[in-house]
Amino acid sequence: MDNNIFGQTDVGKVRDNNEDAFIAEELLHSGFILGCVIDGVGGYEGGEVAAEIAKNCIKKNLFNVTSEDLIPRMIGTLKLANEEIFNRKRLDPTLEQMACVLTLVLADVENNKLYYAHVGDTRLYLLRDQALVKITTDHSFVGFLEDSGRLSESAAMSHPKRNEINQALGFDSTAAMKEDFIETGESPFLPGDMLLLCSDGLTDRIDKDQITSIITQHPGLPFAAGLLIDAANEAGGHDNITVVLVKNNNKPASHEASKPIPRKETAEQQEIPLSAIPAAAAVKPLRRNRGWIYFLIGLVVVLLGVIGLLIQQVLYLQKTERQLAPILENPWEPLPATPQDTIKTPLKDSLSRTDTLSTKTQTNGKRTVE
Template identity: 55%
Template sequence: MANNYFGITDTGKQRDNNEDTFIAQKTDDGNFIIACVIDGVGGYVGGEVAADIARECILKDLAYIAGNVTPLLVNTFANANQQIYDRKLQEKGLENMACVLTLAVIDLQNNQFYYAHVGDTRLYLLRDNSLIKISKDHSFVGFLEDSGRLTEEAAMDHPKRNEINKALGFAPNITKDSDFVETGHSPFLPGDMLLVCSDGLTDLVDKKLIKSILTESGTLEDKGKKLITAANNKGGKDNVTVVLAQNDKAPRQQNATRPAVSVKATTEIAEPKPQPKVVEELAEPVVKSKSNQGTVLILVILFVICLGGFIWQYWLNHQPKAEPLKAVAPPVKPKSAGEIKLQDTLNKLIGNTLVLSAADFKEPIILSDSIFIGKDSLYIKAKGKIVFKKDSVYSGPALVLAAKSKYVVLDSLAFDGFKVAVATHNDALVLKNVQFTNCVTPVQTSYLFPDKKYISGRLFGGMFQIDSLPKAIKK
């Protein structure tokens, strides 16, 4: 697959700077195509800075792609969002900057594409001469258009067309809202084409004209340039950016299968031939006379054995009896009241939220055994200072999550002195303002895979942030 992607951006007719940027390239391993359009907002300089930050973050995080793609895209958006937000706090002139973007990742080998989207940039799929809008505009006017309350023409002329309600850089920690980033995936069949574009195109060029240009003959570069020209011919009010990607594999031709002709076949089944009967001649048994000497010998042997057993048993009964050894069990240290109370509360908990109040646990919770969490999902929040400390002779984990646990949040807890503070599986654990003191291994994660299967993927990095002070968390 060569020359199957192309990107282009243009300042337009009415602006003298370009806040748009794009990505149109393969990943470092060559297995995926990255098609992305980023539209910066927030002033003359800020928009460009935000767009560049997002672009660099995407190129870094998606240099190699493996495993479950969608969580990787969401994590990349979260990283870019945090970097933009932190930069805003550092530089006063950039306090209003943000960006919107649409990112498509195309799996070349398996004919699939995955996407993530925030804002009013757009993703279209062209298949069989039909142009389908995949992403949804995160704006009030976009909602009206997507829901059919506004026609495309009315939406293009609406005075609040460019007012968005989602963008990277608006607020930190976007992953707390699972619906913030729009995601999805779909087959990318031979002959399919993806269009990723900024609103500088779709605010001026309607879907009918876009489809007409995309279905013309010519290269992707020709089509990309024609889309830019079409926007500029309509006034070029904004920066306009276009990225195209096509599955240029040869379409598979399915051979028609002719109906089978019914043929009557005569099959002769040979009857089994009768087997000859085997006649066994019974010979008369030969009777041997037994000698009495053998019987006498057997009886003598049995008598000697019985006599020996009687003598042995008599000797054992007259030996002095030794006192039986008693097994001494190691002393079991009783569990602390806080430990018993916490495990009992977890076992009887109805619902998925547990608030641990410092008023109920007035001193550190001393653990001499692991606290087991067996729920699929659970939110444990400390109200006040809640500290887990290990008993002097205990060497196991403080908390152990069950293999079936999928989403367990620990909020504002502290662990002191454990070799392993929390033992978990897969990606079930979420930490918020959790403190580890003198813990050799704060979190030990085991990944569970099916037996005898081939596993591909990677462990995500940068999912945790380290701060000297606890972060304020919105309620």
């Protein structure tokens, strides 16, 4: 497991005492990897005491953790640590200002998962495919400005209020905690991934690009952790510096390429000789049902007959069409007589008589008839 997790802390170049603490262990009972970075707050003695209380509480309550209810178990552990620090402050007035911030991780390497709980401005980073991603958020005003994009990383690192935090274990009693006081989450922890837990003594001195360069070029965890601390000290070392690295050394799942089996060689495609089939299992040939074919043929014949009758009826109507009456230019002119319209009147002497009318014209222009 030495290849999976490593932790290191350093007092830095300015302070005389180290208020940071860390945990880097494998939990033999469950197989989880426990990593934690704790940064004490509150002066020469107070910060060390708060960090030690939180460390002991975490190791005691997560020693026999199982895969069930991990996040609630982690939240409960931090609440217990908060209560112990708060009660200790009430008993000892010299520790009135003490508190601590921390980032806690449980890594399930076997199942490629990680779970975390976080309070304050310590940080958790995930390195995947040469890219470093910050997972936790800083519980401080400057951290909020940086996470929201209102401050650049370089501006946040040099901000005069960068160390002023607004959330820490021990500030208030557990009963006064809000629901979102403890930040929690879970994420895939894939083969080849690396986790970095660190105090602000590292991130206030070197930026993310420099951190990425160090841990990607030097994959050995002890060596990489030492280089990170050395870089922070070379940049000033104004605070305690603590680093915990966790690596998933599992090999990525791979599948060997195999030649596909030809279809003719598969059991389903192999031909079975008829002699091998028992008589009882012989399948009788299916008789085709031709009734529907005959029905369709009959239906087509009937339709053709109906169509033929309709065509004959149309032709007959065209031949017997009545002649229209002639159109006359003068509608008052009598129709010309036809042989059928002449009426013969028989006389006594079997002669035909034709009556004539004589007209005389008077001088006054009137016509008289005799």
